[in-house]
Amino acid sequence: MKNPLKQFYKDNYITLRETYGVKEAMNDVISKTEDATMIDYLYVVDKKNKLLGVLPLKTLIIARAPRKIKNLMLTKYRFLKEDTPIYQAIDMIQHYDLEMIPIVDKQGIIKGIFTAEDALDLLKEETLEQYRNLAAITEESVNTKAHKKAKSRFPWLAVLMVLSIFTSTTVSLFEKTISAVVVLAYFQTMILAMAGNISTQSLASTVIKTTKEPKAKLAPHLFKEIVIGLINSLTCALVGFIATYAFLYILKYDNTKILSVSFVVSLSLFISLIVGTLTGTFIPAILKKYNVNPSVASGPFMTTINDMLSLFVYLGLATLMLL
């Protein structure tokens, strides 16, 4: 999606001179039209191919003979510059229900057209790209042999293995704490999973916001996400406290410790969920700012960062409060 619009410099469009009359123009269209030509809109240009206006074919068809093209053409029309980002081109096609938009250079000279079909191809490719990003798998041919595909997918698994050694190291730092309070291991997955889940909600909301309104200011959205995250982190922490207390009570855990362990789980949930909200909100926003596809943030790097932070909070708090 970062390629320039130059790839759309094809010549399957028709230009007309502004001095033409209706009949001359119609004859020109008839002589220039080929199979692949897009004729819904005709582009009116001067001698130097500078775009002066857009003439819908419909207007030409229903126009009466004596009129001149320059009096029929639209002088207010949408166009793309060579450096317009592609996502803006797609938005424009979609938002204004256009079939084709002219692309002009700095001098206003028409260079190509961007069509609804181009937008459709790009958008479908992007959807597939999101899945490839999610799993870091490259575009694979159907005929590639399984062992070659396995080989091409392995490096990413190796990277993730190294990342997970960091989480293992984090846990190992708290060996004494876990040995002393083994029940901590029960709630570890819950805290990590919930931090990941609230992070995914913020991320999805932020990606949708930046996709739907690419030009809107993000500050009010970010602020709102944080308020939402705070409310739900607090609610989840309260529910987590009750759940942990009940869980340990049913397991007949040492009565003198139930309250303190439940409190540690609950406080860790609260802090981890806030951290998850912040990473889920800000990381895609920052990626978007630097024109990186924000869906990259839903990958395992984010998960590892969230996991390590949550483990530090959880086992750190447990060490401080339970030993």
Add this chain to the structure above:
Amino acid sequence: MKNPLKQFYKDNYITLRETYGVKEAMNDVISKTEDATMIDYLYVVDKKNKLLGVLPLKTLIIARAPRKIKNLMLTKYRFLKEDTPIYQAIDMIQHYDLEMIPIVDKQGIIKGIFTAEDALDLLKEETLEQYRNLAAITEESVNTKAHKKAKSRFPWLAVLMVLSIFTSTTVSLFEKTISAVVVLAYFQTMILAMAGNISTQSLASTVIKTTKEPKAKLAPHLFKEIVIGLINSLTCALVGFIATYAFLYILKYDNTKILSVSFVVSLSLFISLIVGTLTGTFIPAILKKYNVNPSVASGPFMTTINDMLSLFVYLGLATLMLL
């Protein structure tokens, strides 16, 4: 994406009678054309509005006067039936670079058109929908207050909290094992994360396959995915063995147990990664078969299932082999 094509029954297209001559047809087009009319293709019908052929406007424009429409029209053309799934309509628009496709009922009577812009809107909506599915957030208005958004997002978090109590229960079943071999807690997150990662790779590959070639037979793809999964599960298990061994050696862990713990971690990795491959490959394939968007499978339900299975394998094997 599951709505029928009926929503596209608009009348912004032009039908012509097969008996017309070129001039009559052109006059008809001129009189019927309005702002929103799609005129790239004209639909040739009989008295009862039964579709007989398609006439590209281009053909009409360059045709000489004495010819009849029925001799100019294309009799081989693409069309949609009322019960054609929308994703097939989108594929057809895209694959054949069409701008509009007629929709006909069982009697062959033209009912509406499906356009490239319709396809674009649906595809963009689907991309956003995938994010909403991922986080189970509903379509939200920009003006909704934060506390209302928090309230609408909370039920999903509550569901996930309940799910994670299942994983906590799984871990708690193995209390004795963890108390006896505390280092098991170090590698728990690694095994869960790696099973999730390989599952995501298979899932992405399967979703891309079903999106790109919705009609292709899946069996060869599924078989290949399993072979790929087997190769990489084995490779990761070997790497995991070496990494665990080195990790415990550096931590100066009890020499007599390093080998057996490393073996348990490695074998658990192998089995969990195969399970992850199977869920990641088959669940989206099954969802697709029942016309459910396969991207639903990337959500937290899948993660919870993978987590619980992996924990059972890991702590179960540890109980059998280390106690």
